[in-house]
Amino acid sequence: MARDLAIDLGTANTLVYMKGKGIVLNEPSVIAVNRQSGEVLATGHDAWDMIGRTPSYIVAVRPLRGGAITDFDITERMIRLLLQRVGVSRFTRPKVVICVPSAITEVERRAVTDATRRAGASDAQLIEQPMAAAIGANLPIDEPVGNMVIDIGGGTTETAVISLGGVVALEAIRVGSFDIDAAIQSYVRREHGVAIGERTAEEIKIQIGSAEPGPQDRSADIRGRDLVTGLPKTVRLTAEEVRFAIDEPVAAMVLSVKRCLAKAPPELAQDFLARGMYLVGGGGMLRGLAARIERETEVPVKMSPQPLEAVVLGAGHCIENYQALRGMFMGTSR
């Protein structure tokens, strides 16, 4: 008998929760494929190490962008491999709950459920990421009070107001932490004439990236390829420069939070002031982001204790209480 699963199929990372066991898999959403034969060569951490370093016949790709499937076949193969790795065989077909961005279109929704069913699931249900995040972040969403959750993932930023087990207001944009990496890449290319890869850009973001000035501001030497000479080159980048480079995506994230606050009923506004907003997702870990949102919205912002796992833990709770929480799945009547 297969154990039912909850999958957080994120743009950056994929996490799998197994019913009765907890989180059993956590790795990057990357797959390396042989371009000629179509064979899968590596997934997860192994495939992540290959990004930007493969010979021409190998392609290491992220099959999701902005929370949506960009390559259906590769996503299906990735889900199939994930299911195999957690012990699902041809004869055991589990029920699967998948977390998806709330801004997903009908076509994208069908792409995810079809890919999951074809990969071996007996039933595939979708749950909105902010709702799963609120459950996983232990917010008191069973009470008639306003709970605000900001989920910043690799490809999306979603802000939701949740009360009495349902979404009251929602705002989602397709801007996430990968857009921050892309902004760093673009800045270094434009201002320093040096090309850097997406992994280097991510390392810069983690090391010296910030949304607000702070005492930890420092600089870092980065290595890339000189666009004029084509030779390797090292340039020094300051925290202030990085802050300037990433201001556009960060401002878009803050604006989407403000728009969600504006959509929320006034009765719940006082709850936010008293209880604050909760930040989840890997993108929320950017230094100073909580402080910037707090400064611009004048509402306290708290970081969830488990920002990376909150979504899959919430979906896992839904798989543990499948019948009682069926109404939370997308496309079902509440």
Next chain:
Amino acid sequence: MIAMSFFTGLFAFIAIVSGATLLIMIYFDNRNVRIDDGIANFRRHIDALSPEARQSSVHRNNSEDRRN
């Protein structure tokens, strides 16, 4: 003959009235059940989201991760 047809008619009338009453009672009973179902389903939904219900999934994982 007349007496028989009178009783047959009476029984038929009583049967029809009883049947109709029964159907009306079943209809109203079902309606009540549906209203109760809504309350019960909502209660179940909310209870499943309570901190106590999350003890087994979310809290357990949080504490396991902290140990790791």
